[in-house]
Amino acid sequence: MRIHVVDHPLVAHKLSTLRDERTDSPTFRRLADELVTLLAYEATRDVLVDQVVLRTPVSETTGVKLSYPRPLVVPILRAGLGMLDGMVRLLPTAEVGFLGMIRDEGTLQPSTYATRMPDDLTGRQAYVLDPMLATGGTLVAATQLLIDRGARDVTALCLLAAPEGVALMQEAFKDSSVPVTVVTAAVDERLNEHGYIVPGLGDAGDRLYGTAG
Ligand SMILES: O=P(O)(O)OC[C@H]1O[C@H](OP(=O)(O)OP(=O)(O)O)[C@H](O)[C@@H]1O
Numbered sequence: 685m686r687i688h689v690v691d692h693p694l695v696a697h698k699l700s701t702l703r704d705e706r707t708d709s710p711t712f713r714r715l716a717d718e719l720v721t722l723l724a725y726e727a728t729r730d731v732l733v734d735q736v737v738l739r740t741p742v743s744e745t746t747g748v749k750l751s752y753p754r755p756l757v758v759p760i761l762r763a764g765l766g767m768l769d770g771m772v773r774l775l776p777t778a779e780v781g782f783l784g785m786i787r788d789e790g791t792l793q794p795s796t797y798a799t800r801m802p803d804d805l806t807g808r809q810a811y812v813l814d815p816m817l818a819t820g821g822t823l824v825a826a827t828q829l830l831i832d833r834g835a836r837d838v839t840a841l842c843l844l845a846a847p848e849g850v851a852l853m854q855e856a857f858k859d860s861s862v863p864v865t866v867v868t869a870a871v872d873e874r875l876n877e878h879g880y881i882v883p884g885l886g887d888a889g890d891r892l893y894g895t896a897g
């Protein structure tokens with residue numbers, strides 16, 4: 685598995701405001717949207733394109749167009765939904781599949797409550813959206829599902845990652861013949877005893893959608 689930490693002052697600036705507990709939900713949503721387009725720029729570096737011939741007003745030339753089959757973008761509900769608009773703005777031809785997953789607060793084990801995506805992903809590039817890579821249980825399960833359905837490669841975009849989650853992804857996909865990449869704005873210090881990223885930004889779903897408590 686490859687990890688790419690996007691080291692850029694604009695990314696760090698937006699992430700710092702996201703972390704701030706005083707940032708309200710509307711601002712949090714806007715910043716998450718802006719951040720994902722910056723991460724997506726890096727995450728789509730290997731997106732498949734086809735050569736095309738076109739005419740400018742001046743002459744004939746060659747260029748590229750996003751290729752078919754279309755990439756698949758998969759937000760992990762709920763928090764991943766906050767990254768969807770920013771991603772499809774950059775990848776307008778993408779198809780969107782949905783995975784609903786929730787982590788049990790006690791055991792920290794993920795369970796899947798909704799799956800809506802093509803059964804056959806043979807030859808397709810898949811982009812998973814989830815702001816938080818904590819223990820890694822959720823992202824390992826989501827990535828495995830996409831590989832099992834035949835994805836050509838899997839790239840996860842996470843706003844924040846914990847070293848524990850990165851290590852679990854590395855272990856899970858160390859022998860994978862399918863390329864797996866994680867693109868994130870930062871790898872934080874550790875997880876706390878409740879499985880939250882430290883310093884992190886709290887519960888991303890709650891902060892995006894204004895859920896109290
Ligand atoms: O790496 P892990 O330890 O598996 O934890 C990360 C998961 O936890 C959060 O979702 P949550 O379960 O809070 O669901 P939500 O998006 O509905 O709030 C987050 O968005 C990830 O999906």
Ligand SMILES: O=c1cc[nH]c(=O)[nH]1
Pocket residue numbers: 763816818879880881882884885886887888889
């Ligand atoms: O810090 C964390 C860990 C899991 N899920 C979140 O939303 N935040």
Ligand SMILES: [Mg+2]
Pocket residue numbers: 763887888889890
């Ligand atoms: Mg949550």
